[in-house]
Structure formats: C-alpha cells, structure tokens
Amino acid sequence: MPTRYAEIARSLSRDIANGTYPVGSILPSEPILAEQLGISRSTLRAALKELEGSGMVSRRRSRGTCVLADKPVSASGGFSQNLATIDNLIQYAASTSRTILAVDDMVVDEELAKKLGVRPGSKWLKISHVRFDPETPQALPICWTDVYVPERHSRHVREHLPDHPNAISQLVEQAAGRTIHEIEQVLSATGIPQQQATALRAQEGGYALEIVRKYYFMARELAEVSVSIHPADRFAYKVQLSRR
Secondary structure, eight states: OOOHHHHHHHHHHHHHHTTSSOTTOBOOOHHHHHHHHTOOHHHHHHHHHHHHHTTSEEEETTTEEEEOOSSOOGGGTSOSSOHHHHHHHHHHHHHSEEEEEEEEEEEOOHHHHHHHTSOTTOEEEEEEEEEEOTTSTTSOOSEEEEEEEEHHHHHHHHHHGGGOOSOHHHHHHHHHTSOOOEEEEEEEEEEOOHHHHHHHTOOTTOEEEEEEEEEEOGGGOEEEEEEEEEEGGGOOOOOOOOOO
C-alpha cells in the first residue's frame, strides 16, 4: 500500500486541482493543516516535500506554502504522466492475478544493461512472473514480466513479496520511503523467446508486444524497471490523444 505521506500528497494535489486551494493561495500553517488532516507534522512535511518536488507548491519559512500550479509540472522534474495514469497502471496490477516463477539476485551484463538503461555490473533483484485474468482462471496468461529492483531495496521487496498481490512498485516505495513520480514506457514488436513461450503457452517466435517500463523517483532516480512480453492476440494498448 502507498505510504501515509504519499496518500496525503495525493489528497492535497486533488484539493489543489479542484480549486480548494487555488493557484496563488497559501496553504494553512503546518500545525493547522496537520490537525485538519489528523496526521503528524512530520508526515505532513514529507507530503509537502513531494508536492514541492513536483512543482505544485513552494515552501518558504517566512511565507508558508504557496500553491504554484494545479497539476504536476513535468519540466521541473516531476510527473511526465499524471497521477491518474500511474494509478491506472497500479490498478491493472491489482485487478489481475500474478504467479511468480522465479526470484533471483543477479548482476546485469552489458546487453541487458543497455536494454534497462542501467550500469553494466550493477546488482539487481529479478522477479519473473506471469499474469492472468482472475475472472477466467483457465484462460491463457496475459503476459510474462521480469521486474528488476535495485539491490538497495531488494531485501524489503523479497521479504514482503509473498504476501503482496499488488504492484511490486508499491513495495519499492515502501522500502525507499518515497513516491514514484514518473513512469517511462517503451513499446516495441518482438518475438516470444523459448522460455517465455512455454510459460505463456504460446508459439516460440510468435508475434508479441514488449513493454519496457522505467519507474522513477523525483530527480529521475531510477526505482524499478520491468520488461513485459504480451502475445499479440491477448493484449491491446489504447492511448487517447487530444489537442490542447
């Protein structure tokens, strides 16, 4: 589950977006706001720090917390996708069932490092699993996913993974005590490798969609990478574009 301060940050961001705290206004003082929300001042400060990092507020000792924008400002290093989009991705993980096939510590070689955008020789926890639609348990798997977690967060993730059915990124957030602010996705066509074909009950070399997702904390600090392979006949990716 998201940390308490992350929940508060999201709640405050919604209040700013809906005009409860309009752009240019000053938020209530920390003691008053903490009391209103029923939280400690340390939790509130952590939440405000998240909002400040996303460019929505500015905190000054003499002025208080000023609202700068009604949504995260990607140019300042915050979200490049909105909160709803990230939440939808987390909801996808929660609404499907996961069967873990392997959990291994590994050292990334040059070829994989290039794909993940990480340093060759770095250490990661690799979690391989397949996902199913829980409403049709006899159906074919939706996808195969390899999740890569930095070594510094691996102990917490490994310990809590068996009892955590939702997105692995939530465990990474817990381990780091921080919130993931951006997810970068790269989609490409690929063939299904032999190992994945067996688990997916698909034809080896068959058409598939590969999605590489890079999860970032603020300041573009990499938190997690996942590589998913979706057989072409089992998955569609829908994106809506609009003109501003």
